[in-house]
Amino acid sequence: RKEVEQDPGPFNVPEGATVAFNCTYSNSASQSFFWYRQDCRKEPKLLMSVYSSGNEDGRFTAQLNRASQYISLLIRDSKLSDSATYLCVVKSRSNYQLIWGAGTKLIIKP
């Protein structure tokens, strides 16, 4: 079983719709969680951290479910510019290494 698993997609979503994807992790000692966005042929960029209580940044909402060991990302009112690959990342308290999911590809269609 992979340490961090994501549905690779692609998710084809019409503009303006709401889309959500999950990411599961296997290490129950994981302490920090992040979503990164990667545009085609570009470097990954931090989208948002995921806090235990859930957090929101504009149209983006991230949530953590420790009991079931997954994190989610919700995008409301999707824009064409949201098309990208979304990478789920997990970090344990004692280890400075990040464990990366392979990413979920999102395509927003007009």
Next chain:
Amino acid sequence: SQTIHQWPATLVQPVGSPLSLECTVEGTSNPNLYWYRQAAGRGLQLLFYSVGIGQISSEVPQNLSASRPQDRQFILSSKKLLLSDSGFYLCAWSSAVGLATNTYQETQYFGPGTRLLVL
């Protein structure tokens, strides 16, 4: 603010040739530094990480090596490239463990990457 530079942006090399990719970080001291490779359509593979000058940990046995001659300089090298070395090479930095005061300082920030094609 911190910035991270990588060069070159694109590189085409013949099989068997040497490789040297450079990464430098500005605006921070004693960062953790990382080299990743991303094959086309795949996830990130951690190759090396460094917590200080001269300290290199390798994650994957291969014909690549890394060096950290200065605090904010990280170099990826190979003596003889293989076809399988083609990919997108990314350098990243993060705050040193113990110095991070919030989760944003725990995470990693990437340079623009070098796209390597070995022919």
